[in-house]
Amino acid sequence: MALVDTNVISELLRRAPDAQVVRWFEQARDVAVSVVTVDEIVFGLTRRAMHPLRERFDAFLAAAQVLEIDARVARRAGELRGSLAARGIVRAQPDMLIAATAQVHALTLVTRNVRDFEHCGIAVMNPFGV
16 A cells, blocks of 8 residues: 655646556555645645535545544654754654654655655655656
């Protein structure tokens, strides 16, 4: 199972998504998303009143497993962000919550933003470069 980041879902919702991302998604067996990604996508679609895309996103969610932030994920995110900050590496809280979700559930994170997840101890895959 793969944890799909916000930027990959956004790409899949485009009118003409990147062919490599579509090919990866068609071959993916099981996908999961973080509740952080749900928040980010719904925020963007609501802010721009993109109701048809919201329906497509809801259909995507119906086929995906949505992983919540529990105490283990929150604790791991804080540890990741704190240990990186101690080394002078600043990371955003939403990204660390997503990284911690991938780590706690032993999932590969599928994202275009590979650099945002360096030094997090998780497997990362960029479907744009497949």
